[in-house]
Structure formats: C-alpha cells, structure tokens
Amino acid sequence: MSKSSIPAGGLSSCEQTLAELLKEYPSVVTVVVQWGDQDIYQHVNNAIYVKYFETGRISYFNLLVEHMGQSKLSMDYRKPVTYPDTLTIGVRVDPKSIKSDRFDQECRIVSHKFECITNEGRATLVCFDHKAKRKIAIPKEFLEGISHLEQLNANPSWNSTSVGFNPKL
Numbered sequence: 001m002s003k004s005s006i007p008a009g010g011l012s013s014c015e016q017t018l019a020e021l022l023k024e025y026p027s028v029v030t031v032v033v034q035w036g037d038q039d040i041y042q043h044v045n046n047a048i049y050v051k052y053f054e055t056g057r058i059s060y061f062n063l064l065v066e067h068m069g070q071s072k073l074s075m076d077y078r079k080p081v082t083y084p085d086t087l088t089i090g091v092r093v094d095p096k097s098i099k100s101d102r103f104d105q106e107c108r109i110v111s112h113k114f115e116c117i118t119n120e121g122r123a124t125l126v127c128f129d130h131k132a133k134r135k136i137a138i139p140k141e142f143l144e145g146i147s148h149l150e151q152l153n154a155n156p157s158w159n160s161t162s163v164g165f166n167p168k169l
Helices: 013-021 046-064 140-152
Strands: 027-032 069-077 086-093 102-111 116-126
Touching: 013 102, 013 116, 027 046, 046 069, 046 086, 046 102, 046 116, 046 140, 086 140
Parallel strands: none
Antiparallel strands: 027 086, 069 116, 086 102, 102 116
16 A cells, blocks of 8 residues: 555545544554553553554654653553554653753553543653763754654644554655
C-alpha cells in the first residue's frame, strides 16, 4: 500500500478514533501488549508505560536521525490496559518548552480495544555531548528537523502500515 493512501473502504471506527486522538502527534508507533506486561492485578504495570513512552520517543528521533538524553519524566495514568490489546503511541515536541539545550516531549497512548487515551506523559530531553560529558546547545539542524516534523502535523494523513497508523509519511 502506498504510504499516502487510505485503505479501500476508508478507515475503520477504531482507525478513525486513533486518527482523531493522535492528530496533533507527528510521530506515531503501535505496539502490541504482551501478556508479560501485566502485573498481579492483571493490567499493564505502570513501569511498562515508561517503556512504551521510550519506544515512542525513539521512533520520533529516528525520523530526525538524532538522539537526546532524558532528564525528567512524568506520566498520568487514565485507564488500565489489559491483555490482549494494541496501543498506539503519539509523540510531539512542546514548542513553548524549547530552550538552548533542552525541550519537552509529550506522549499520548491510545488503546485500540477501548478506543480511548490510557496515558499521557511528558519528558524533558537534554542535548548532551557524550565524549565531553557535558550539556551542549541543540544543533540548528536538529531544531530545523523538529520544526519540519512538527509542521507536517498541520495537515496529517493517516495510513495503515506494518507498525500502525502513522501520520505525515
């Protein structure tokens, strides 16, 4: 299927819900909930959501071919997720948070089974020179890449791919 096409017959109800809930997120990746992600209470363990956020964050950076270090993370839990389910994770940069050496990313996790937002999170990311072991200014090219990726979000098109529904391909 072409990356710019919508499946024949349009989007399913779940796909439409995902598209609406994640329309402001330029990077979207889908993960399948594993049975082992659950805790003794038979819902996904809170620590696993941090792993999902990390998956979304790395997906975002893979679009820019650059990586940043995480210095802070917060997560709001709205609804327990249970096995079996599939989750789609959207990640974006908060433009108001951009400083010379850091910025915040926002994450939204949506359940396919419940067709709702289950978690939202925020991480502060810092540009770091690993050889010199110090913070550095965010490279201009990287900021331009973020700007380009986020502007693509203004006119999203949702597509079915092997990993889920990705806007702006």
